[in-house]
Amino acid sequence: MAEGAAGRLVVVGTPIGNLGDLSPRAVEALAAADVVACEDTRRTGRLLAAAGVSPRRLVRVDEHTEDAATDRLVALMDAGSVVALASDAGLPGLSDPGAALVAAAAEAGLRIEVVPGPFAGAVALVGSGLLERSGRFCFEGFLPRKGPARRERVAALADERRTIVIYEAPHRLGATLVDLVVAFGGARRVAVCRELTKLHEETWRGTLTDAVARCSEVEPRGEHVLVVDGAPEPAGVDDDTLRDALDVALAAGATRRDAAASVAERYGVAPNRVKRLLTGG
Secondary structure, X not given: OOOOOOOEEEEEOEOOOOHHHOOHHHHXXXXXXXXXXXXXXXXXXXXXXXXXXXOOOEEEOOOOXXXXXXXXXXXXXXXXXXXXXXXXXXXXXXXXXXXXXXXXXXXXXXXXXXXXXXXHHHHHHHHHOOOOOOOOEEEEEEOOOOHHHHHHHHHHHOOOOOEEEEEEOHHHHHHHHHHHHHHHOOOOEEEEEEOOOOXXXXXXXXXXXXXXXXXXXXXXXXXXXXXEOOOOOOOOOOHHHHHHHHHHHHHOOOOHHHHHHHHHHHHOOOHHHHHHHHOOO
């Protein structure tokens, strides 16, 4: 079926805790769908009931069923059906099932719409107070649970200069914080966020060492998002060196924006630092 035909996939963002965050457009999309593909039919059923939506059909699409359900759902869309995809909370495909279905729909040339919704990683990141230095972030989601894959991933993040967003379950929080201390050093700043948008929402800020100590004293409860400050800038790059590099880039015809970006990347320094030099700071 060519893109633009009736059959399509509508990816719907749903609340991560507060039902008031379900947008009118999301309600419309869920109500209009021929099929609602969801992570947990009971949980989504309760959400739909609260929104006054009576779905025509609910299909379970979780980590155990996504592969098997994808072919059936693509066939339905190819035949003209509208499938709405929702996860238990947030945007499908971001540390939740759904990415395989979206990829298959794209491969089949089907139309894909995304109805924006809450994203726990962004909520935690904005409220962390740790974005100012780098101005950039990387989303890690859940780290590998154990073994070489976990050690390699954590080690690779140690030199990451962007702010890092990590998801973690309460029973694994302590072990993850210890692993981060070992790889990053205990002085690195972190915001430990839990139960975002819910009644017991909390954001704790401090160093990784302090976070480990607190985790041993206060039992972690609820799903957590860790926002970790990026690695410090390499020592030895002074402002005069950066100004000279900017002058060369500008003389070569680069825009101020492109010059700042290229110099920051070349010397491994924060973009904001280079931008300040451009404005005479």
